[in-house]
Amino acid sequence: MTTHTTNKQATVSLVEAKARTIRTRIINMLGAAGSGHPGGSLSAADIVTTLYFHEMNHNAAEPRWPGRDRFVLSKGHAAPVLYAALAESGYFPREDLATLRKIDSHLQGHPDMNKTPGVEISTGSLGMGFSAAVGMALGLKIDKSESRVYTLIGDGESQEGIIWEASMFAPQHKLDNLVGILDYNNLQIDGRVSDIVDIRPAAAKWSAFGWHTIEIDGHNIEQIIGALDEAKSIKGKPTMIIANTVKGKNVSFMEGQVDFHGKAPSKDEVAQACGEIEASGPLG
Amino acid sequence: MSEKRATREAYGETLIELGRVNPNIVVLEADLAKSTTTIKFKKEFPDRFFDCGVAEQNMMAMAAGLATTGKICFTGSFAMFATGRAFEQVRNTIAYPSLNVKICPTHAGITVGADGGSHQTIEDIALMRVIPGMTVIVPADYYEAKKAIAKAVEIDGPVYVRLGRATLPMIFDEDYDFVPGKAIVLREGTDVTIFATGIMVSSSLVAAESLAKDGISAEVINISTIKPLDDNAIIESAVKTGRVVVAEEHSIIGGLGSAVAELLCEKHPVPVARVGIKDVFGRSGEPAELLKYYGLTDEDISQAAKGLLGK
Structure with a gap:
């Protein structure tokens, strides 16, 4: 085994451990809030953790540092995964997570850039964060900045027309500093995405629109890192990573359950979910 | 009072003046650069002009994203589409986070003329006025339009300036000191x-x-x-x-x-x-x-x- 491989495995293990912690934070936060969106937060946990703890240049001590990379959570209802990543990164105290959705909290039901340090732009109304991320990438290009923009969209969200307006614009302006990631868990509120309005073939759609596309297992940290590395090597066009995921991932009674799209776990469910996550490996 | 000009004519001209002194001015258009007169800005500053095509919703949300990088974005199109089609982008992605975007569409009101009811917005003031934190300005002539567009840059946050196609008599002149919020x-x-x-x-x-x-x-x-x-x-x-x-x-x-x-x-x-x-x-x-x-x-x-x- 080469040193390179060993280092890589160590990195993957560290991110995996951090992702477990992020998942327990999501569960606890939603349990305390009594409402919110566990399913889509858990499906995105490995992707968001990899971005904040491996991929992106950012500085919690200076959230608006101009040289930072940007992350836009276009599927804003997955706010818990973003808040957990920001708290774990040191943008605000971890204790704040228990105040999610409360009247005096800076942690709104959907991300608010003016209330929460580290949130790049307010999102929640689907499709708009993706378009705003394209605008950010364009602004950074104008300034010849080295910063990159990462944006996570949902599969149900991809039914929004603005997603495709923005998807046409980004390649037109060769925004190779932009990486879209599709959290493809195939569940939306009313059922399976493929049963409601199918977005397949997702990769072929973005390829046809002029994006470089990569398909991965969105829970395999090594594949996530590999895709993000590949995106950096692609010049002259944006990259869309189609991340196949499982809604509610790593909590047995939430996995693939559409009911946990927008329902918080009970006290007992919190205990069971955290138990399962902790049993799956070390926390980080 | 004999000379008549449309308020939209002030748009492209003022954008050029702003662009010359402020490198952060960026202009977005939605396939109407000739009609809205932003084509004038495009000619002088091609690197700071982006035609979004016929996609007003994307134009508005992108403007919000650009604003987060320090750009002062002016968005064009006709008032019908800027405030109607893209209402929720303006509401949720520009105004809700209070981002520095200037919404200055032209062809407001019935004086659009022959294009007819589909293009004559008679609801835009209501739509913009109801949004918290939105400044709403309706210039009365070419000079007031020039001053209002320039002043919009000094207001930190979203501003709506309603511009029209009809030529109007001059009420003010080049020396007019427009003060936002003052009757x-x-x-x-x-x-x-x-x-x-x-x-x-x-x-x-x-x-x-x-x-x-x-x-x-x-x-x-x-x-x-x-x-x-x-x-x-x-x-x-x-x-x-x-x-x-x-x-x-x-x-x-x-x-x-x-x-x-x-x-x-x-x-x-x-x-x-x-x-x-x-x-x-x-x-x-x-x-x-x-x-x-x-x-x-x-x-x-x-x-x-x-x-x-x-x-």
Whole structure:
């Protein structure tokens, strides 16, 4: 085994451990809030953790540092995964997570850039964060900045027309500093995405629109890192990573359950979910 | 007063002036660069001009993203699509986070003319006025449009400037000092106040002249900033004259007429007559024909004033 491989495995293990912690934070936060969106937060946990703890240049001590990379959570209802990543990164105290959705909290039901340090732009109304991320990438290009923009969209969200307006614009302006990631868990509120309005073939759609596309297992940290590395090597066009995921991932009674799209776990469910996550490996 | 120009003509010209002194000015357009006059900016600053194609929603949300990188984004298109089609992008992605985006569409109101009702927005003031934190400006002539567009840059946050296609008489000149939020008394009077905005300001002045011939002293006040409204100036004049006509090229629901009526109902109730589009859609025609058809002429303003005076 080469040193390179060993280092890589160590990195993957560290991110995996951090992702477990992020998942327990999501569960606890939603349990305390009594409402919110566990399913889509858990499906995105490995992707968001990899971005904040491996991929992106950012500085919690200076959230608006101009040289930072940007992350836009276009599927804003997955706010818990973003808040957990920001708290774990040191943008605000971890204790704040228990105040999610409360009247005096800076942690709104959907991300608010003016209330929460580290949130790049307010999102929640689907499709708009993706378009705003394209605008950010364009602004950074104008300034010849080295910063990159990462944006996570949902599969149900991809039914929004603005997603495709923005998807046409980004390649037109060769925004190779932009990486879209599709959290493809195939569940939306009313059922399976493929049963409601199918977005397949997702990769072929973005390829046809002029994006470089990569398909991965969105829970395999090594594949996530590999895709993000590949995106950096692609010049002259944006990259869309189609991340196949499982809604509610790593909590047995939430996995693939559409009911946990927008329902918080009970006290007992919190205990069971955290138990399962902790049993799956070390926390980080 | 002989020269007439459209407020939209001020747009491209002012953008160039702003672009020369401020490298952060970025202009977005939605396939209407010639009509909105942003093509002038494109020619001088091709690297800071982006045509979004026929995709107004993406244009607005991208403008929000650009604003987070320190750009001051001006967004074009026609008022119908900027405020109607892209309403929620403006509401949720620009205004909710209070981002520094200037929404300056042209072709507002029925004076769009022959294109007809689908393109004649009579709801845009209402749509923009209801959004928290949005500044809403409706210039009365070319010079006021120039000043308002330039001042919009100094306001940190979203600004809506309503521009039109119709050529209008000049009321102001190059030296005019436009102050956002300040009503301007253009003519003093004692019997009735005419609060007017946009294209209706010059016709209100004509109406006041005609009313004077009938022995009626009309005060004419230009309300170019509809939000924040100059409450004190409006109340002061209503106290003085006791009768109010509000004139606008917009639905009588939700625009300046509503804003003035809401204010006066609470603070100083007086009889109010609204001259505007009476809750109907527009139609094709020449601008002058349309103004007559929908009751938006100086004659209609005079009649409304006389009605309040029981004459």
